[in-house]
């Protein structure tokens with residue numbers, strides 16, 4: 001079962017400043033005799049959708065049903081952009097600006113670095129750059145076809161009338177996320193969420209010398225603009241989510257290696273909006289976007305992330321690793337912290353699980369469905385002996401743990417030595433504590449600690465006819 005939201009059912013419309021990213025790559029072995037500049041012998045010419053079109057590419061790479069509304073020139077770069085976007089299965093609606101070029105960023109690369117970037121662009125902000133009525137009509141026609149709208153503003157003028165678009169989204173009850181630019185954020189009033197990076201935020205609220213200042217100024221902006229949330233992306237420091245009526249959430253970067261941070265912001269807003277459109281809550285959506293950014297900065301140029309890459313960062317329990325999922329107590333607490341940082345809801349249960357049977361399996365599957373992860377705490381051998389008598393357990397704690405860890409629905413297994421797991425549960429503090437139907441909530445060890453930490457205890461159905469003790473009795477019956 002995938003741990004990701006159902007991206008394939010999500011429909012997102014991207015509107016904003018589309019560009020064509022061109023890369024000329026070649027070797028350098030000398031300095032020009034004409035001027036003190038390297039001579040690059042170009043051997044490769046590549047073109048890729050950039051800006052808002054890169055955002056659309058990121059959505060399509062996740063499997064989202066993606067629509068794009070953008071402005072291009074009547075030129076060769078525009079034709080290339082149309083073609084590349086169509087190849088990525090993005091349904092694009094293009095508005096042509098007869099007097100303006102398609103925004104193009106040409107990077108000359110050599111020895112794995114940019115030598116120069118050449119920008120071909122003119123602002124679309126001037127009144128008659130393109131037909132604003134056609135643009136508005138296209139937006140109005142596309143809005144009913146999607147679950148969420150993403151406005152990718154690079155300050156080139158496509159979104160000069162962004163306030164009207166946000167109002168239309170609000171009227172239609174659709175979430176609208178914005179990657180903002182410039183210093184006039186009043187234009188974004190009423191958006192669901194804004195994703196400025198730190199310099200972009202500072203351009204509006206002034207210098208943020210430390211985290212406390214960033215949070216205070218960010219929260220003031222959030223209220224002033226009537227946003228639901230503000231996600232500040234902070235390069236190597238990760239990201240901070242500010243919300244109305246909730247504490248700030250700081251997520252450290254998950255990047256393992258950093259090669260090229262170009263387009264990381266595009267990946268953040270596209271993953272986040274995709275998750276929201278697929279029904280995920282804000283915290284989970286932001287956590288996924290942080291994981292996606294950590295992947296994209298390890299790739300060259302503006303890059304995309306696939307669901308498989310994203311899922312790999314979330315799955316600590318790969319199939320085929322016999323030790324995977326078996327933890328000692330301290331390691332489990334570390335695992336728990338990582339699960340929390342990813343916004344996952346953790347379910348926990350406990351028992352002897354001496355002879356695993358279908359009753360156990362159905363119960364564990366049901367428990368797992370209550371959250372995103374399932375921990376099973378297992379009584380060690382002495383603890384089972386004290387509870388069930390000297391003839392038990394039939395299987396050692398190592399074997400019982402190994403069998404449980406092999407189940408698809410179980411993510412982590414840990415042993416405990418006391419008669420009850422109350423102490424262990426008090427350390428782990430799962431979001432949801434689960435026991436089978438032979439208990440009441442008050443009888444469940446650890447339920448007070450879980451409740452005090454904001455979690456809850458759930459009693460699941462009891463499946464009659466399955467029990468380790470009755471199986472043993474059947475096996476011992478003379479034939």
Ligand SMILES: Nc1ncnc2c1ncn2[C@@H]1O[C@H](COP(=O)(O)OP(=O)(O)OP(=O)(O)O)[C@@H](O)[C@H]1O
Nearest residue numbers: 197233234235236238253255261263264265266293
């Ligand atoms: N140097 C880095 N090291 C680790 N992670 C990084 C680094 N730079 C970016 N990231 C990851 O990418 C996310 C977005 O980066 P950043 O804050 O630079 O956004 P941005 O300036 O909007 O990006 P861009 O404009 O290049 O698209 C960060 O929140 C972080 O998760």
Ligand SMILES: O=P(O)(O)OC[C@@H](O)[C@H]1O[C@@H](O)[C@@H](O)[C@@H](O)[C@@H]1O
Nearest residue numbers: 021050051054105154262263266302
């Ligand atoms: O805002 P300016 O610098 O004029 O243009 C945007 C560029 O810096 C790049 O931005 C990145 O995020 C990506 O969108 C990439 O495709 C784009 O070329």
